[in-house]
Amino acid sequence: MKSSIKEVAYLAGVSIATVSYVLNGTKKVRPETEKRVLDAVKKLNYHVNPLARNLRKGESKLIGFVVSDFSNYFYQEIALGLEAQLAKEGYRLILMDSKEQKENEIENVKNLLSGAIDGLVIAPTTEDCSYLRFLLSNHPIPVAFVDRRPEGFEGDVVLATNEQGTYDAIKVLTDKGHKDIAFLGSRMDSTMEERLVGYKKGLQDAGISVNANYIRFGNHESVSQRSLRHGLMYNHTSDLISNYKITAIFSANNLATVGVFSCIKESGVKVPHDIAFITFDDSFWLTMTSPAIAAVAQNPEEMGRVAGRLILERFSNSLSTRKDSYQEVRISTQFIERNSV
Amino acid sequence: MKSSIKEVAYLAGVSIATVSYVLNGTKKVRPETEKRVLDAVKKLNYHVNPLARNLRKGESKLIGFVVSDFSNYFYQEIALGLEAQLAKEGYRLILMDSKEQKENEIENVKNLLSGAIDGLVIAPTTEDCSYLRFLLSNHPIPVAFVDRRPEGFEGDVVLATNEQGTYDAIKVLTDKGHKDIAFLGSRMDSTMEERLVGYKKGLQDAGISVNANYIRFGNHESVSQRSLRHGLMYNHTSDLISNYKITAIFSANNLATVGVFSCIKESGVKVPHDIAFITFDDSFWLTMTSPAIAAVAQNPEEMGRVAGRLILERFSNSLSTRKDSYQEVRISTQFIERNSV
DNA sequence: CTGAAAGCGCTTACAG
DNA sequence: CTGAAAGCGCTTACAG
Numbered sequence: 001m002k003s004s005i006k007e008v009a010y011l012a013g014v015s016i017a018t019v020s021y022v023l024n025g026t027k028k029v030r031p032e033t034e035k036r037v038l039d040a041v042k043k044l045n046y047h048v049n050p051l052a053r054n055l056r057k058g059e060s061k062l063i064g065f066v067v068s069d070f071s072n073y074f075y076q077e078i079a080l081g082l083e084a085q086l087a088k089e090g091y092r093l094i095l096m097d098s099k100e101q102k103e104n105e106i107e108n109v110k111n112l113l114s115g116a117i118d119g120l121v122i123a124p125t126t127e128d129c130s131y132l133r134f135l136l137s138n139h140p141i142p143v144a145f146v147d148r149r150p151e152g153f154e155g156d157v158v159l160a161t162n163e164q165g166t167y168d169a170i171k172v173l174t175d176k177g178h179k180d181i182a183f184l185g186s187r188m189d190s191t192m193e194e195r196l197v198g199y200k201k202g203l204q205d206a207g208i209s210v211n212a213n214y215i216r217f218g219n220h221e222s223v224s225q226r227s228l229r230h231g232l233m234y235n236h237t238s239d240l241i242s243n244y245k246i247t248a249i250f251s252a253n254n255l256a257t258v259g260v261f262s263c264i265k266e267s268g269v270k271v272p273h274d275i276a277f278i279t280f281d282d283s284f285w286l287t288m289t290s291p292a293i294a295a296v297a298q299n300p301e302e303m304g305r306v307a308g309r310l311i312l313e314r315f316s317n318s319l320s321t322r323k324d325s326y327q328e329v330r331i332s333t334q335f336i337e338r339n340s341v
Numbered sequence: 342m343k344s345s346i347k348e349v350a351y352l353a354g355v356s357i358a359t360v361s362y363v364l365n366g367t368k369k370v371r372p373e374t375e376k377r378v379l380d381a382v383k384k385l386n387y388h389v390n391p392l393a394r395n396l397r398k399g400e401s402k403l404i405g406f407v408v409s410d411f412s413n414y415f416y417q418e419i420a421l422g423l424e425a426q427l428a429k430e431g432y433r434l435i436l437m438d439s440k441e442q443k444e445n446e447i448e449n450v451k452n453l454l455s456g457a458i459d460g461l462v463i464a465p466t467t468e469d470c471s472y473l474r475f476l477l478s479n480h481p482i483p484v485a486f487v488d489r490r491p492e493g494f495e496g497d498v499v500l501a502t503n504e505q506g507t508y509d510a511i512k513v514l515t516d517k518g519h520k521d522i523a524f525l526g527s528r529m530d531s532t533m534e535e536r537l538v539g540y541k542k543g544l545q546d547a548g549i550s551v552n553a554n555y556i557r558f559g560n561h562e563s564v565s566q567r568s569l570r571h572g573l574m575y576n577h578t579s580d581l582i583s584n585y586k587i588t589a590i591f592s593a594n595n596l597a598t599v600g601v602f603s604c605i606k607e608s609g610v611k612v613p614h615d616i617a618f619i620t621f622d623d624s625f626w627l628t629m630t631s632p633a634i635a636a637v638a639q640n641p642e643e644m645g646r647v648a649g650r651l652i653l654e655r656f657s658n659s660l661s662t663r664k665d666s667y668q669e670v671r672i673s674t675q676f677i678e679r680n681s682v
Numbered sequence: 683c684t685g686a687a688a689g690c691g692c693t694t695a696c697a698g
Numbered sequence: 699c700t701g702a703a704a705g706c707g708c709t710t711a712c713a714g
Contacts, residue, residue: 002479004691015701020693027694030699045479050457051401052691055392055706061456062403062435070424076417083411083438092456094403094433097424115402115433116391138343138386229628261629285626287570288602345707356685361709368710371683393707396690 003044012040023048054116061091063311064112066105068125068147070097074254074281074300075123078146081304082121089312091118098125106131113139119311121146127190129153142314144307149190149328156310157328158303162194163201165296165333169250169278170202172294172341178248178276179206182214182240184233184260185252192217195252195280213244218256233259241267247275248341254281261289277340291339303331344385353381364389395457402432404652405453407446409466409488411438415595415622415641416464419487422645423462430653432459439466447472454480460652462487468531470494483655485648490531490669497651498669499644503535504542506637506674510591510619511543513635513682519589519617520549523581525574525601526593527559536593536621554585559597574600582608588616589682595622602630618681632680644672 009016014033021027022037029037040046054060063086067075083093094117096108102125112120113135120143122129130152132143143155150157173181183199185192200210216236233251237260240246249264251257257279264271271277271291279286282297306329350357355374362368363378370378381387395401404427408416424434435458437449443466453461454476461484463470471493473484484496491498514522524540526533541551557577574592578601581587590605592598598620605612612618612632620627623638647670 002481006691016692017694017701017703018699021700024693028699033699047455047479049396049691050455051392051396051399052706053693054457055390055396055690055708056692056694058392058706060392070417070421073414073417076411076414079436080411080438083436087437087452090452092435092437092452095420095424095436096428096433097421111428111431111433114388114391116395138388140343229625258625258629265629265631283626284570284599285624285629288599288606288626289629290606290631347707357708358685358687358710359683362684365709369683374683390707393690394709396692396706397708397710399690 002049003046004049005046007044008037008040008046011044012036059118060116062094062115062117063091063119063121063308064094064096064109064117066096066098066108066112066120066122066124068098068105068123069100070095071099072255073283074298075147077300078123078304078307081301081306082308083304084301085305085308086312091308091312100125102126102128106135109135117141119143119314121307121311122150123147124150127151142311144310146303146307147191151190154326156307156314156326158307158310159191159194159328159330160298160303161330161332162191163198165280165298165335166195166198166250166252167202168333168335169280169294169296170199171206172335172337173248173250173276173278174202174206174208176276176341179208180211180214180244180246181208181248181250182216182244182246183250183252184216184236184240184256186218186233186255186259188217192252199250199252214240214246216240218259229258229262231259234263236260237263238267241269241275249275249277251277251279254279254283257281257293261293265289271340282336286338293340294338295336297334297336299331299333306331343390344387345390346387348385349378349381349387352385353377400459401457403435403456403458404432404460404462404649405435405437405450405458406462406464407437407439407449407453408464409439409446410441411436412440413596414624415639416488418641419464419645419648422642422647423649424645425642426646426649427653432649432653441466443467443469447476450476458482460484460655462648462652463491464488465491468492483652485651487644487648488532495667497648497655497667499648499651500532500535500669500671501639501644502671502673503532504539506621506639506676507536507539507591507593508543509674509676510621510635510637511540512547513676513678514589514591514617514619515543515547515549517617517682520547521552521555521585521587522549522589522591523555523557523585523587524591524593525557525577525581525597527574527596527600529558533558533593540591540593555581555587557581559600570599570603572600575604577601578604579608582610582616590616590618592618592620595620595624598622598634602634606630612681623677627679634681635679636677638675638677640672640674647672 005016098105123146129150132153146158218232233256251260278294280296282295286293346357439446470491473494487499559573574597592601619635621637623636627634
């Protein structure tokens, strides 16, 4: 059933080179000849064999996306933007989930490399990306990172304005007179560090001193949205509510929020009357709760689009070898006011 | 930097055939020879060029997944299960979002076919899949469908137990004495039809007659979770609450629920006191609302896994040409009781 | 146990 | 404007 370029050439009475020229528009061909080729193509319902083209051109038009936790909708939206951006230039996305485990991440990259990919986008599970030095030593493909800045390996990076976003939220709280504001983050990393800086600056600018008891983190373990409901964040929140005189909580990412808000809800604490609440990361469900939850919205889809753009630029500008040109792009966040403050 | 099989052969003092035999274990090779090859491989940090292997073997180890609406977490979880299942056999997933538009779906399939894929999984935007007949006529690859049964094209299908799941939920309501139960679905299709059958049977078995006014649908337009909040479902709910004496609402999918619950919440109706509420499709956020929302949980991850298994079976059994062997697999749903009933 | 050689189906200098 | 031919880097009958 499947026909090859040879059959087309034979049927059209030309060489396979001419068929290729017509199909790719790489050389001028006499209109009459072109028609004969096109007729033969249609008659045989011929399609170029991409496997052969790939080998010949040394490219696959495939980009790998290794994502730290695909069950987190934040990353799903990044994938959405990335896919859309790549599609514009005829590239396609291969998705691999690391499930918050570094070893899976490494395995995924290896797996991707053993297939054929032209570029790599990574949302790393932890900042340590030194393993890439070895893995990529014989694969000169561009790599872009999203959400966390890598250590031990260089590439383009796309991050949110974590510090500013948090600062904005804290300012909303301090403007309303809050002085005892807790900061809860699911786990410490470079991104969380930036948010913490925003928190501290926000307090400082309002003349409030930082209380170390009010700052809590989860652990580096793998955590799913579901298990988080009654996990470490839940306990931290419970402790803060019971034993400290906090009047506001800033939850520094969507994973933490699941545990924090579960606790708030189950404790019968009134939001915002007893405690005001703001979360980093927006989602549609934040309007389904009572009250609706104010949020610092990231723009994950845009982050994905930009990561895609950065990778694609490496192909067109053939900058892929120029290490000095790596870009760090910040995507701005936006405070979304709702009844929880 | 990149070395080829030739260089390995040269360095090891053997033929390229022998290198291939060692690397693939396809033929017995003298241990001593094997060691020389392996040493050369390590020394050169050689990796097989997948592009060449693909051409030679006529496969890409790539499966395309064309998903009707990737912003819907239901499909994201299917992708998760599918990816995991395929990874087990060394296959990788290419993801394409149709954004609820048939034309995008067709474009995605074309795009995928013009690249190299060994199989296709489709969550179709509408049941009409006759376009595949033409597109796949020269691409003899297996196709599996999830979530909706295709019309005009055959393949393996994975569906939830839509009728039974709905029946279970309605029974919970009728057992509690509800007689005026509304059914709201975001749009009519084969899957929704099955749920509607479950609804009607549930009422019938409880000796309650169906009231056509209580059954409402959205339109076939593209709908995002966000825009749905105050869309057609919201209006239907508002109408039902204001003008009919309903005591319970069954929302037949997660998209509808966003609009329905938004309206319930904003209307100040007390759940479950004034109106009991159950939704099809579970999600973590259903416990964040007040009250938590009871749900008929599908198992999208399992649906993805099974779809992957069905595709992989077609490769190993070389059944891909046997049209008569198509399977329809039902993944069971589970009622999850929460305070909304 | 090992190798020479064909061939997967293209694209692209090169020649005319 | 068109074609003969090299070659991308593998795998695999086939021969010995």
